[in-house]
Amino acid sequence: MSNRRLKSRLNLGETLVSALIILVLFSSCFADIKLVYPAEVFQGRSFIVFIASPEAGNDYWAEFDNKAVRFYPYEEGLRAVIGTLPEMKTGDYDLKVRAKRPDQRLLTEVIYITVSRRIYPKVSFWLKPSKKKLMAPDLVTDEWGRIEAQLLKESPNKLWRGLFKLPVPGITTMAFGTREFVNNKPRSRHRGQDLRAPVGTRVLAPNRGQVIVAQFFKAFGGTVAIDHGQGIDTLYFHLSKIMVKEGQEVEVGDLLGLSGNTGISSGPHLHWGMSVHNVRVDPIQWVKTVMP
Secondary structure (H helix, E strand, C coil), X not given: CCHHXXXXXCCCCCCCHHHCEEEEEXXXXXXXXXXXXXXXXXXXXXXXXXXXXXXXXXXXXXXXXXXXXXXXXXXXXXXXXXXXXXXCCCEEEEEEEEEECCCCCEEEEEEEEEEEXXXXXXEEECCCHHHHHHHCHHHHHHHHHHHHHHHCCXXXXXXXXXXXXXXXXXXXXXXXXXXXXXXXXXXXXXXXXXXXXXXXXXXXXXXXXXXXXXXXXXXXXXXXXXXXXXXXXXXXXXXXEECCCCCCEECCCCEEEECECCCCCCCCEEXXXXXXXXXXXXXXXXXXXXXX
């Protein structure tokens, strides 16, 4: 029987990860192992694949949408957190679970994940010339490269616990995935959640982690990034003041800095981003759903 037929078509929507179905996959490569995974994920969301009974001595990782993601220990098994882009094409995708045995043999099991459409809004706003010039591609690419270099350094220990909290109490002014039109010209989809925050609003750590970026940039303004472990990071842009240092460990509720209007910003707010193995995903999902 094929893996596709074995897979139950459970629509997770906004339900908790605990609602996943355990599937026993029999293959000629692996001994009997239990994989736990969702049948469906919506564009821009994160999902989890569990290996409930890994074979000892194997090195496991997953490959999805041409990106490799490591499995990390979780309780008695292993789990990988995988992100999807908001503009990812809908349809069925192969997810390859790979294992390297101690004798260096490579084993592969293929499961299938359906990426379903999520409707995102559109927004148009105006930047004055002094702000718009900060959108110069060379400047943005250079500064993002310096931030991204830190996101790519995955620490092996899981630091976050339970639900993430909003870093400021303000309402959403631009949601993750929104299609932006700046000065009447289209841009890519919004990669974070913009939260209303008057200049000087306290920005608090939403979960445990370690500060990996605490710098002022021209395009991104005052920037803080936190490593929550195992490829999970959060980002904070447009700060007026930074009150942490790189390498500093933070607990939920610790003060990171003060909100502002620095960098490419049309008004005071906080841009809050969530990165899963360097894929920007919807951070509000992590506020509403426990990601173990």
